Amino acid sequence: xxxxxxxxxxxxxxxxxxxLADDLPDDPAERDALLVRIMGGPDALQVDGIGGxxxxxxxxxxxxxxxxARADVDYLFLQVDPARQTVSxxxxxxxxLAGVGVFAIERGLVAxxxxxxxxxxxxxxxxALCQLVLRTPEGRVQVAGDTAIDxxxxxxxxxxxxxxxxxxxxxxxxxxxxxxxxxxxxxxATCIDNGMPVVVLPAADLQVEGTESPEALEANAPxxxxxxxxxxxxxxxxxxxxxxxxxxxxxxxxSPPRQGxxxxxxxxxxxxxxxxxxxxxAVSVATACLLPESPAAGLAQVxxxxxxxxxxxxxxxxxxxxxxxxxxxxxxxxxxxRTARLLFSGQAMx
Ligand code: NQM
Numbered sequence: 001x002x003x004x005x006x007x008x009x010x011x012x013x014x015x016x017x018x019x020l021a022d023d024l025p026d027d028p029a030e031r032d033a034l035l036v037r038i039m040g041g042p043d044a045l046q047v048d049g050i051g052g053x054x055x056x057x058x059x060x061x062x063x064x065x066x067x068x069a070r071a072d073v074d075y076l077f078l079q080v081d082p083a084r085q086t087v088s089x090x091x092x093x094x095x096x097l098a099g100v101g102v103f104a105i106e107r108g109l110v111a112x113x114x115x116x117x118x119x120x121x122x123x124x125x126x127x128a129l130c131q132l133v134l135r136t137p138e139g140r141v142q143v144a145g146d147t148a149i150d151x152x153x154x155x156x157x158x159x160x161x162x163x164x165x166x167x168x169x170x171x172x173x174x175x176x177x178x179x180x181x182x183x184x185x186x187x188x189a190t191c192i193d194n195g196m197p198v199v200v201l202p203a204a205d206l207q208v209e210g211t212e213s214p215e216a217l218e219a220n221a222p223x224x225x226x227x228x229x230x231x232x233x234x235x236x237x238x239x240x241x242x243x244x245x246x247x248x249x250x251x252x253x254x255s256p257p258r259q260g261x262x263x264x265x266x267x268x269x270x271x272x273x274x275x276x277x278x279x280x281x282a283v284s285v286a287t288a289c290l291l292p293e294s295p296a297a298g299l300a301q302v303x304x305x306x307x308x309x310x311x312x313x314x315x316x317x318x319x320x321x322x323x324x325x326x327x328x329x330x331x332x333x334x335x336x337x338r339t340a341r342l343l344f345s346g347q348a349m350x
Contacts, residue, residue: 004038006348007106008050009061011099012338013151013276016059017050017348018096018103021076024062032087035060035078038348041085050348051082055247055269058082061096063103071122071129073104079247083271090246091196092125092169094279098159098338101132105141106342112136126169128195133160147339150317151276156339163334166195166280170248176238180293184237185230190294191238194287194331195280196250199234202295203253203266210255210264214273214315217253217266227251227268250278252285254296261311261318263289263300277314283334286310286321290329 007018017038025031036042039058040049051058060078067074077093080086101119104110110119117136122129135142135157145157167174171193181188190200203210206223217223231251235243243249247270255264267274267281277285289300289310303310306325311318324333 002034002350003347004034004350006038007103007345008343009099009102009340010152010343011097011340012095012149012279013056014059014093014095015052015057015343016061016096016099018061018063018099020107021062021064032078034350035080035087036085037350039080039082041080041082044083046082051080053082055079055081055272056275059093059096061100061103063100063107063109065109066120066122068122068129071120072110073100073119074122074124075100076124081247084245086245088245088247089125090170090240091248092123092128092280094161094195094283094336095338097121097123097130097279098132098161099340101134101159102141102340102342105134105136106345112139112141114139123169128166128169129164131162131164133162143341145339147337149339150314150319152339156341158337159340161279161336161338163195163283166283166334167331168193169195169280170197171239174287180291181295182237184233185226187230188295189230189234190288190291190296191234191249192284192288193238194284194334196278196284197238197240197248198250198252198281198284198288199230200252200254200285200288200294200296201230202299203255206253208253210253210266211258212266214266214275217273224268224271228270231270250281252281254285254299256299257301257313259313259318261313262286262302263296264313266315274314276316277312277319279336279338282312282319283321283336286312286323287331290325290331
């Protein structure tokens with residue numbers, strides 16, 4: 001029974017198994033089979049593994065010394081689908097990204113500074129870069145702090161995530177179809193990729209309010225069928241090819257904000273409904289709200305100014321995205337604040 005060095009880390013509102021690339025097989029098929037086993041497949045509850053039986057707790061980060069001149073480490077994200085036992089590298093994950101600095105420091109890949117340590121991360125899935133800034137008083141990663149993020153109990157030390165170049169991360173262009181709005185299956189949608197491929201659709205056009213609980217939306221079989229049919233058509237139009245076995249694009253239902261924020265969201269990732277919203281998913285949806293032609297813009301309440309904090313409302317609260325816009329209104333900088341916590345470090349038994 002192989003024992004693989006592994007750390008379990010909560011990054012933002014997700015939890016994942018972090019590995020050094022050197023500790024995993026080089027062959028992707030062999031690696032993926034090992035990861036499915038470690039996470040607990042083929043049981044969808046992952047009862048015989050360390051996954052949590054939900055896409056948000058069935059994630060893997062593979063870390064290695066960087067191949068990029070402007071980064072410190074490489075981060076490959078792999079989504080292990082508990083229900084289907086597939087492993088997809090078709091997306092980034094901004095939540096596990098928040099834990100990459102913690103892992104890289106813990107494994108000695110990055111030396112700390114006294115006070116704050118910046119860790120440059122090369123997101124291998126898309127080639128994009130992110131700068132993480134961690135609190136490291138006396139050279140040790142600080143865990144405790146007063147930063148709260150909706151969807152996680154308690155508070156922790158803030159980890160600032162500054163995305164350096166995320167537009168078109170997976171699809172090659174911010175608007176991969178070339179349009180701010182496309183009609184797909186009779187619904188006007190914005191297909192966008194500002195870090196995460198997302199199809200943004202007005203909830204009302206799918207005969208829901210957009211305020212329902214994730215459980216209620218998941219129980220709505222006609223809605224799920226319609227969303228999957230739109231997704232299958234949107235995938236190739238977004239340059240993602242056949243998305244039948246892929247975890248992208250995500251499907252985000254938008255509605256008017258109810259808590260004074262930017263917009264209300266319910267996001268299918270893509271087969272279950274997120275309990276909050278993904279990080280880069282939120283950045284992409286917020287960006288759609290800034291495109292005058294997008295159906296999202298008609299529902300959103302966009303604050304004025306070139307530098308803004310956009311509150312993306314979701315089922316368990318809201319998610320703050322900080323954006324700076326250029327003179328033409330395009331997003332030139334995006335950032336978020338997350339927390340992360342090392343839960344254990346040991347050996348995963350396959
Ligand atoms: O959008 C969920 C999550 C994610 C991905 C998903 C993420 C992101 O909540 O950057 O973080 O959309 O699959 O971790």
